Amino acid sequence: MDSISVREAAEKWGISMRRVQILCDGGRIPGATRFGRTWLLPANVQKPANPRQDKGAERQLLLTALLSYVAAIAIPMPKDNPDAILSTITDERVRRHYEAELAYLRGDFQTSIQCYQQTHGDDIARVCAGLLAIPATAALGQYDTYLKIEKFYKTRIKNSPNDAVTRFEEICLASAAISARSPDLIPEWIAAGDFSGIPPALLLDAVYMRAMYLYYCKRYDAALGVLETALALYPPERAGTNISIYARLLHAASHYALGHVAEAERLLMETMNLCLPHRFITPFIEMVAHFGGLVKKCILRDYPEYYDVYMSQKQWMYKNWKSFRGHFTTEKVADILSAQELRIARLAARRVSYANIAKQVDLSPASVKETLHTICQKLAIPDKSGLNKLVLTRKSWRP
Helix, strand or coil, X not given: CCEEEHHHHXXXXXXXXXXXXXXXXXXXXXXCEEECCEEEEECCCCCCCCCCCCHHHHHHHHHHHHHHHHHHCCCCCCCCCHHHHHHHCXXXXXXXXXXXXXXXXXXXXXXXXXXXXXXXXXXXXXXXXXXXXXXHHHHHCCHHHHHHXXXXXXXXXXXXXXXXXXXXXXXXXXXXXXXXXXXXXXXXXXHHCXXXXXXXXXXXXXXXXXXXXXXXXXXXXXXXXXXXXXXXXXXXXXXXXXXXXXHHHHHHHHHHHCCCHHHHHHHHHHHHHHHHHXXXXXXXXXXXXXXXXXXXXXXXXXXXXXXXXXXXXXXXXXXXXXXHHHHHHHHCHHHHCCHHHHHHHHXXXXXXXXXXXXXXXXXXXXXXXXXXXXXXXXXXXXXXXHHHHXXXXXXXXXX
């Protein structure tokens, strides 16, 4: 036999299959070759020395594997023909990631989810694929699928031996909170802008997520400052990347929120000219609510051939988002609201008057009313009448 499988190597060396895969991903096994979803190792290859005795080396190995893969999937797509990048890639798993990215930008969310599902047994590729798969489940309203992805990330975050890798996994998982418009569920280190220990290759993802957090907290000036820093890392020649497209759109949206309509329209059109000739319609549908009627206006004026596609996809995506956000919010009410907000919500759901709630929580009636308005915004419900289903249907949340 000229080669052995990961399972055979694990049995031969007395270590886990996961450990063998990490060694392969990190380039620690000479002659190891990837075929599809697995690796084949030379039959006579020796087990790398002391793989578990040096914890520092173990952490560095995992981080090196992640950084290597992130670098491979961060190559800008050619601006004149994004699909051309597929012909330049020989690594099957990297090619699959770009296929998923192109599909996502064009509204084919199922392909993005399938990309994630096809990475079984390759945790590094799966971690990165989830960054697309999570918002894809929101766009399709597939909350059950999201829960499976969430479980994968939470298990890794709990068991990961590397702080930098864990933080990247937290960024990926935070994309669900962004999809559900729940910035309070963003990790504290992102909210605080604490990027210590984040390698440069992973920094833009963290910076962009912080900008999203600031934007949804209505701190538009702060979001604008963060985005200008982020875009400085992405000059025009690097514009053909997924995250650069969204950073540019959020930059435009922040200007719009601050009343800089002309500048917002200019930036929006720059991004449309980059995207729409290649049928990248999804980012504009995802961000349409942040531009008033500006997206519709620009499409009708400059890209009328996309208007019917835009309206059709917008209609079913928003229906699915509403369903996803409803499930997400219902499951995470106790995380979204502070202890006092949850107490006020419970009382309001039982139709206790503002005056009586105020006495119980030591606030003024006006403050109670204002807090309830904030609660409704956080939970994406029109008024306090929707609180009953959210805060009284679970025994663990009842007063």
